[in-house]
Amino acid sequence: MRTLYQFHGGIHPTGNKTQSTQCPIARMPLPSRLVIPFRQHAGESAKPLVRAGDRVLKGQLIGMPDGFVSSAVHASTSGTIAAIDMQPIAHPSGMPDLCATLIPDGREEWVPHAAVDYLGSDPAELRQYLRLSGVVGLGGAVFPCDLKLRPLRGHPNRSICTLILNGAECEPYITCDDMLMRERAAEIVQGAEMLRFMLEAGEVLIGIEDNKPEAIAAMRQAVTDSGLPFEVIVVPTIYPSGSAKQLIRILTGLEVPSGKLPTDIGVQCFNIATSYSVYRALAHGEPLLSRIVTVTGNVRQAQNLEVLLGTPVQELIALGEALPDTNRYIMGGPMMGMELASTDVPLVKAGNCIIAASDKLFPPAPPALPCIRCTRCAQACPADLQPMDLYWFAQSRDFGKAQAFSLFDCIECGSCSYVCPSHIPLVQYFQFAKSEIRAREQEKKAADHARERHEFREYRFEREKQEKAEKLAAKERAVREAVAASAATSPQPEIQAAIDRAKEQAATVEPKNTDNPTPQQQSEIAGIEAQREHIRELAKSSVEHTKD
Amino acid sequence: MLSALLVMAIIAIVLGAVLGYSAIKFRVEGNPLVEKIDAILPQTQCGQCGYPGCRPYAEAIASGEADINLCPPGGEEGIHKLADLLGMEFKTFGGNTVIKPKAVAFIDENICIGCTLCFQACPVDAIAGAAKQMHTIIAYECTGCELCVAPCPVDCISMVPIEEKITTWKRKYPEQTLVLAQ
């Protein structure tokens, strides 16, 4: 028996998971239209490869990864691209993003695809393959999977010692990972072996919360059947054990230091659904086209559906049959999910759950009261932070202090808000502060860049001035020499004539655009001259300033 | 007695030498206060403060010649930071300073006559073009200083406010109805 460790804090919200585990994963019928965003992953948006009117096949690459942190996007089924434009998406800003609208033709015609012999391939090639297959972390962060498989430069062993498969699924209501483990355990285990191979990891630990006995049994059976030396470890049910750093702590006792990544301590963590899509990508050559979604809450039939990416959330809800008193929808779980401003948004790679919410099911939070410094939030914080202090700094916009108190270690789990007797929406303050700090860092970068360019320009002016002075001096010297020489020999009449001609021409021929200027143009020209003079003055004085 | 004096003298000489050496070796170039002030200024280089660029303004603040509330692009935020740095009281913008939303210049390339006047005015070399050729703004280099707008003889430069995109979106301050205890 392995010794398990504990992380600081944590809470025990009601699970509400049984409602959606009553029936097996159902396949969602083909929707009438798919809206596929080009950014379904952390990082840069993918670049569209198709145009409106193009016919595409199921699995066809329609968005090319663009940039270091980016991933590919594919057509989820065969059909015709109706438009490439800005469409509403599920985002806290409520802003639209670039999407491809795909009208399915119902034929589900695949692009040619084949399995990859991963054992005989170079890990770098496999990473590129996964990038082009659009495989991203399906636990919620949607970070491109290939980047998490890179060999480690800084680590002494240069490889990962422990690969952790995250099957904890600690957030209430969500059961998509649970159902996937119950029904497709063998594939998940094969995917884990592929990940282990690419990482050259020593041991593989699969962590599952003890509220999922069926999934635990299925995974244990699959591991035994595969003959692989993996270990399925049952962890106690406590929120947020499914957060990577917390699960690592439970399973290995290791603490990921502040500001570091798990890889810095030789551990890498993947969600079980990511492992499943790695298996589909390598063993079948299928890019990530669908995911399992829990449709639950205030619905007649809570269940898990296998849904094509890009399916309108509306159609998902219609299938779940929301009860009449439903007044809003949440994408994700009740702790970390976001309320949808509209259901006319597509389901994306990050969308693990849709909850129909009513005031009966989720009573609106009472108005916030002042913080009484009871420190319950600090007791609950799994990242061992002092949320009441962070709240104080964030609400007074003292971002420097907030950062000094490790704001960026906050995983936005919502445990603090959950226990706060004053009902302060603490996480919202932390998200606000983080967003503000990131924006400022961007601004600072831009300002530094502008300073550099401005300084270079001044240096250039100075250099040009010097060069001009040197040229002038050289010319004067040449003239002086020529005069001295011409004193000896009189100028030849032809040259003198040519010089005279040139002078005459210069006097008569004027630049065309200054012919007969209208009075208005003349005044404009005078204005420009004044501006020029002003700019020269500015330039001169700024150059002098730097010289001082 | 004599040896004690001697020891003290030697120590004094050695320390003096070390101090003298480090004064040369670790000499701080320029005025560190100017650097700190310049780091706060937004580097728009627009001249609205009355100085030909951010650095000259930083120098003027450091020498006590200029007030800290003269830079509109820095906003009140900037004044707060300067006040904190210099241990001064915050002051609002004097007069009728308008703080405009951040914008970038845009050249209507159909009208541009290639006079190079804007090119000469740009403080950060964000305009590409050559004499009698159409000019264009390198949007990501543009600081939005507006210095190129006035010199253009054909008025083909306009300032386009930067729209908030999903990638630059910032979370708003949480709306919260704070019920104060009676």
Ligand code: SF4
């Ligand atoms: S739980 Fe709420 S009231 Fe208590 S210290 Fe934390 S923020 Fe303040």
Ligand code: SF4
């Ligand atoms: S949201 Fe952040 S501060 Fe609050 S409990 Fe979770 S990790 Fe701690």
Ligand code: SF4
């Ligand atoms: S007003 Fe313009 S030039 Fe002056 S400090 Fe501010 S940004 Fe720089």
